[in-house]
Amino acid sequence: MNTFKDKEVLITGGLGFIGSNLTIDLVELGAHVTIVDNMLPRQGSNLFNIKEVEDRVRVNISDIRNQLSMNHLVKGKDYIFHLAGQVNHVDSMRNPLQDLEINCVGTLVLLEALRHNNRDAKVIFAGTRGEYGASVKLPVNEDHPTNPKGLYAVTNLAAEKMVLVYDDIFGIKSVCLRITNTYGPRHHMMHDEYGVFNWFIRKAMDNEEIPVFGDGHILRDFLYIKDLVSCMLMTAITDEAYGKVFNVGTAIPVSFLDLAKKIVEIAGTGKVAHTEFTQERKEVEPGDYYADISRIKKIVKWFPKVSLEEGIKQTIDFYRKNKKEYW
Ligand SMILES: NC(=O)c1ccc[n+]([C@@H]2O[C@H](COP(=O)([O-])OP(=O)(O)OC[C@H]3O[C@@H](n4cnc5c(N)ncnc54)[C@H](O)[C@@H]3O)[C@@H](O)[C@H]2O)c1
Numbered sequence: 001m002n003t004f005k006d007k008e009v010l011i012t013g014g015l016g017f018i019g020s021n022l023t024i025d026l027v028e029l030g031a032h033v034t035i036v037d038n039m040l041p042r043q044g045s046n047l048f049n050i051k052e053v054e055d056r057v058r059v060n061i062s063d064i065r066n067q068l069s070m071n072h073l074v075k076g077k078d079y080i081f082h083l084a085g086q087v088n089h090v091d092s093m094r095n096p097l098q099d100l101e102i103n104c105v106g107t108l109v110l111l112e113a114l115r116h117n118n119r120d121a122k123v124i125f126a127g128t129r130g131e132y133g134a135s136v137k138l139p140v141n142e143d144h145p146t147n148p149k150g151l152y153a154v155t156n157l158a159a160e161k162m163v164l165v166y167d168d169i170f171g172i173k174s175v176c177l178r179i180t181n182t183y184g185p186r187h188h189m190m191h192d193e194y195g196v197f198n199w200f201i202r203k204a205m206d207n208e209e210i211p212v213f214g215d216g217h218i219l220r221d222f223l224y225i226k227d228l229v230s231c232m233l234m235t236a237i238t239d240e241a242y243g244k245v246f247n248v249g250t251a252i253p254v255s256f257l258d259l260a261k262k263i264v265e266i267a268g269t270g271k272v273a274h275t276e277f278t279q280e281r282k283e284v285e286p287g288d289y290y291a292d293i294s295r296i297k298k299i300v301k302w303f304p305k306v307s308l309e310e311g312i313k314q315t316i317d318f319y320r321k322n323k324k325e326y327w
Contacts, residue, residue: 003237005030010077010121012036012064012110013045013084014057017187017195018126020049021225022081022232027053029233036073036084038063040102043087044188044195048325064106070113074121079236082110082163083126085156089284090193092152103155104162111166123163123174124236129221129249131157131178134286138219138253141292142178142245150284160245173242175235180249180291184225184311185318189326197222197259201315202327204263204270211275213285216257221249221290224311227304234302241300249291250304259308266312 009026013019014035026033035057039045050057062069064084074080085103086092092099107125114121130153131146148154160176167174183197192199192211203210231248235241260272277285297303306314319326 001029001233001237004233007031007078008076009033009079009081010036010073011081011083015039015046015049015059016044016083017049018182018225018228019081019083020046020186021184022083022229023050023057024053025229025233027056034058034060034073034077036060036062036064036069038084040086042091042190046186046188046325048322049186065101065109067109067113070109071117074110074113074118077118077121080110080114080121080123081126081232081236082107082123085126086152088194089130089150089152090280092150092155093280093284096151099151099155103152103159107159107162111162111172114172115166115170119170119172121172122236122242123172124232125160125163125174125176127160127176127178128153128156129178129180129247129289129291130286131160132286132289135289138288139251139290139292140247142247142295149286164243164245167243175241175243176245177232177235177248178245179228180221180223180247180289182223182225182228184315186225189319198315200260200263201267201312201319204267205316205319207269209271209273210260210264211273212256212260213275213277213281216260216274217255218285219253219255219288219290221252222254222259222308223248223250223304224306224314227306231296231300231302235296235300238300244299246296246300247291247293248296249293251291251293252308253288253290254308262308263312266309267316
C-alpha cells in the first residue's frame with residue numbers, strides 16, 4: 001500500500017459513509033486527498049466523518065454536475081474514487097430526475113472533465129449489486145443478467161457502462177465495483193430508507209423494536225466497511241483489474257431476521273419485531289442476493305476478513321462513543 005504515498009487522490013462523495021472511511025485510510029497511507037461533496041440533504045455527508053483527518057484533507061463543497069469545478073478538480077490527480085451519488089432507492093422513485101441527474105449526468109461530467117484535462121488518472125467507480133435486480137441464480141456472478149428493479153439501480157448500471165466506454169474509447173483506466181450492502185462506522189443514522197443494517201443498529205441501541213419486513217427470510221450479503229475500503233485500495237493498485245467489473249461482497253448469505261437477532265444479542269438491547277413491507281419498499285425489493293466473489297479474489301487477491309459479529313461489535317462501539325454526531 002506504499003503505492004499511495006504522496007499520490008494525489010480525488011474522492012467524490014468523500015464526506016459520506018464509504019468516502020470518509022476511504023479518506024481516513026488514504027491519509028494514513030500518505031496520500032494527498034481532495035474531497036468533492038455537495039452535502040446532499042438526507043444522505044450520508046457529515047463533516048464529523050472526517051474529523052480525525054480534517055487538517056490533512058482538502059474539502060471542496062461543490063457538485064459533481066458542475067463542469068467547471070470538475071475540470072479543475074481532476075487536474076493532476078492520480079486516482080479518482082467516484083462515490084458521489086444519489087443513493088436512496090426510495091427517493092430515486094419519488095424524484096427520478098434528480099437520481100438521473102446526479103448518477104448519470106454527474107458521472108458523465110466527471111468523465112468529460114477527465115477526457116479534456118487528465119486522461120492519466122485511474123478511476124474506481126462504486127456501483128451496486130442492485131444492478132443485477134432479482135437473482136435468477138445464486139450466488140450471483142458478474143455474468144448474471146442485469147435487470148434492475150428500481151431507478152437507482154438503473155442509473156448505477158448506466159453510469160457503470162459510461163465509465164467503461166470512457167475506458168475503452170478514451171483510454172481512461174477505470175474499474176467498476178458492484179458493491180453489496182455495506183455497514184459500519186460513519187454511516188448516517190437519520191432514517192431507514194437506505195442502509196437498513198445501520199438502522200437496525202440504531203434501533204437496538206435505542207432499545208426499540210427492530211422492524212423486520214415480512215417473515216425476514218430474504219437473504220443478503222453484508223460487508224463491513226473496513227473490508228470494502230481495503231478492497232477499493234487493493235483494486236486501485238491492481239493493473240489487471242482495469243477495464244473490468246467486479247462483485248464485492250462476503251459471499252455469505254444472512255437473512256434479515258438472523259441479522260436483527262444477532263444485533264440484539266451483541267447490543268444487549270432492542271427487540272426483533274415483524275412488520276409489513278411498505279408499498280415503496282416492496283416495489284424495489286429484488287429478493288435474495290449473495291455474491292460470487294471468485295473473480296475479485298483471483299485478480300485482485302482480495303477477500304473479506306471481518307466477521308459479521310466483529311463488524312457489529314465495532315460498529316456499536318463507534319456509535320456509543322460518537323452518538324451525538326449521528327442521532
Ligand atoms: N453503502 C452501501 O451499502 C453501497 C452499496 C453499493 C453501492 N454504493 C455506492 O457507493 C457510493 C457511496 O455511498 P455511501 O453509502 O457512502 O452513501 P452516502 O450517502 O453516505 O455518501 C454519498 C455522498 O455523495 C454526496 N453527493 C451526492 N450527490 C452529490 C453531488 N451531486 N455532488 C457531490 N457530492 C454528492 C453526498 O452528499 C454524500 O456525502 C454511492 O454511489 C452508492 O451508490 C453504496
